[in-house]
Amino acid sequence: MSAPLASLKVLDFSTLLPGPFASLLLADMGAEVLRIESPTRLDLVRVLPPHDGGLSASHAYLNRNKRSLALDLKQPEALEVIKRLLADHDILLEQFRPGVMERLGLGYEALKAINPRLIYVSITGYGQTGPYKDRAGHDINYLALAGLASHTGRADSGPLPLGVQVADIAGGSLHGVIGLLAAVIARQQTGQGTHVDVSMTDCAFSLNAMAGAGYLACGVEPGREDQILNGGSFYDYYRTRDGRWMSVGSLEPGFMQQLCSAFGWPELAAHGLSPRPERQRALKEALQVEFEKYDFAELCELFAGIDACVEPVLSLGEAVRHPQLQARELVTQVPRGDGTAQAQMACPLKFSQGLPAPRHVGTAPGAHTDQVLEGLGFAAAQIEALRQAKVVL
Known part of the structure; x- marks a missing residue:
């Protein structure tokens, strides 16, 4: 070939x-x-x-x-x-x-x-x-x-x-x-x-594609956990009841609505779409409380059929066996x-x-x-x- x-x-x-x-x-x-x-x-x-x-x-x-x-x-x-x-x-x-x-x-x-x-x-x-x-x-x-x-x-x-x-x-x-x-x-x-x-x-x-652009053009110096993608918003990792982790990247309105509805509180979706730090903190705290109510396997099953940009943090061995990576x-x-x-x-x-x-x-x-x-x-x-x-x- x-x-x-x-x-x-x-x-x-x-x-x-x-x-x-x-x-x-x-x-x-x-x-x-x-x-x-x-x-x-x-x-x-x-x-x-x-x-x-x-x-x-x-x-x-x-x-x-x-x-x-x-x-x-x-x-x-x-x-x-x-x-x-x-x-x-x-x-x-x-x-x-x-x-x-x-x-x-x-x-x-x-x-x-x-x-x-x-x-x-x-x-x-x-x-x-x-x-x-x-x-x-x-x-x-x-x-x-x-x-x-x-x-x-x-x-x-x-x-x-x-x-x-x-x-x-x-x-x-x-x-x-x-x-x-x-x-x-x-x-x-x-x-x-x-x-x-x-x-x-x-x-x-x-x-530094996004942070560097913001600093050079606008003088905004990024710090730890103060940007939307580095832990300064709900976009983050959350611990489960049994000590595992889930990733949440539900940035767009449709994905945020799916995430909040999965936990039974669709009214909180507006917090994820707000740039106000206090709303982001409130949503992040609520998500951590909610994720810690479930074991890792339960959350994997819950979000398997939901298109919300929520995925489990897999070990390398689990990644190797994941059907998506195997299909590829x-x-x-x-x-x-x-x-x-x-x-x-x-x-x-x-x-x-x-x-x-x-x-x-x-x-x-x-x-x-x-x-x-x-x-x-x-x-x-x-x-x-x-x-x-x-x-x-």
């Missing part, structure tokens, strides 16, 4: 989460992704628990459908391998701090001279410029500096560490793929490649290479012509070294010499 990105060949120098998640999406959509891994510096995701059969489940997922070439970039012979790869791999994804690839002789300007069509995507915490460009950081730091943490969480307890990496994935991975594909389209018109500079902090800042086929079986398969999250993008079935889970470092080098014209003796010199694994 032909896939949407089957014509793309990507060299992936990234590790951990942002770059690998980006190249996972590309590989799932058919791009040929070759990971360039260090034979001496382990990608820490490889040892991240939990493990399935001794292998990290996260690594097996993030690196499925990708080949691996273990190459010591600090050795001069490695540059010759990269130059040969650039003959037909005209997209490069890297996640080093600014200047690292240049010091290795693999910066954009140097590689552009070899292949002018090269699309070079750099995903970093703070971007290629600015006083923080060389500073270390993680998802929680990017969200803090981008202003998101200032209006997320509870007023009395402060910001909360989120269960997903918003800056890494929504910031770095998804924007990296968007920038990469935009550059591919531009290259079709001009024949020229480009350098795409993706800062996870920049992209996280842009995710969001879990797939990926071959391990030994005749068995591992359950993984499927590519969430649906194409009318479908996507090819996953080929394999993430592999060992250098699992495809010989195959790749042979494809580049290296003889067996040359490959063995590179291995003996510890240029490749």
